[in-house]
Amino acid sequence: MPKLTLLNDKSVHEFTPGAIPYGGHGKPGSILDLAMHFGLPLDHVCGGNCSCTTCHVHVEAGMENLSEPEQDELDFVGMVEGGTDASRLGCQAIVRGDVSIRIP
Numbered sequence: 001m002p003k004l005t006l007l008n009d010k011s012v013h014e015f016t017p018g019a020i021p022y023g024g025h026g027k028p029g030s031i032l033d034l035a036m037h038f039g040l041p042l043d044h045v046c047g048g049n050c051s052c053t054t055c056h057v058h059v060e061a062g063m064e065n066l067s068e069p070e071q072d073e074l075d076f077v078g079m080v081e082g083g084t085d086a087s088r089l090g091c092q093a094i095v096r097g098d099v100s101i102r103i104p
């Protein structure tokens with residue numbers, strides 16, 4: 001069963017892809033969608049519509065287990081202060097396997 005790990009508090013959250021009811025936060029199955037389901041403190045000022053950068057996370061492991069970023073996500077990630085090659089928008093990155101993130 002895939003795991004979403006939040007490195008800030010070392011909490012580990014197992015889930016079955018597609019089995020968690022969609023909560024209306026970002027793309028279904030996204031980091032943000034899972035974070036809201038598990039009660040993790042990930043901001044999302046625009047409501048998960050890829051029009052802010054408050055859901056920015058650093059992916060420290062499992063980047064290959066996320067959906068490929070689309071151009072609109074890349075445009076916003078490019079504006080993130082402190083962004084790196086490991087930066088993704090939580091509302092856009094769909095989780096398909098084990099992923100470890102840190103909320104900056």
Ligand code: FES
Binds near residue numbers: 050051076
């Ligand atoms: S919540 Fe605004 S871009 Fe993700």
